[in-house]
């Protein structure tokens with residue numbers, strides 16, 4: 001988890017870098033920028049740019065690409081409020097109890113795993129999801145499957161983006177060696 005976060009921070013730094021010089025000794029920002037483009041997942045790349053590069057200008061394309069992905073999978077159009085809510089959950093996933101630190105101070109001063117998020121990301125309740133989607137709580141059950149599918153589209157896109165980037169970076173490393 002931490003190592004992954006580290007590489008995301010590294011990627012985020014590269015997104016906003018003004019220094020696009022190549023380096024012979026190490027991966028430079030330009031390598032990350034190139035690897036991002038070669039990851040093979042435009043949606044995953046935009047999602048990570050939105051979240052970790054804090055670039056709001058790609059929000060619209062994230063919505064569009066997610067809607068397309070949903071349509072491809074289901075042959076139905078997604079309800080837009082579900083897409084916005086799922087994006088909100090993806091972006092704002094910091095546990096409200098531990099603030100994303102994943103651990104809380106225990107009685108004996110040792111850090112204990114946060115019970116609210118179990119050391120992972122914040123999980124939204126059905127009530128919160130319904131409210132974010134502007135859907136009445138008692139109708140949520142009819143929309144929940146679509147919502148979870150959109151969440152899955154986000155997960156799989158960011159996953160394949162990360163895998164694609166790792167592949168592109170290791171290819172770059174091998175061709176240098």
Ligand SMILES: [Zn+2]
Pocket residue numbers: 095096097098099100101102103114115116117118119
């Ligand atoms: Zn927590």
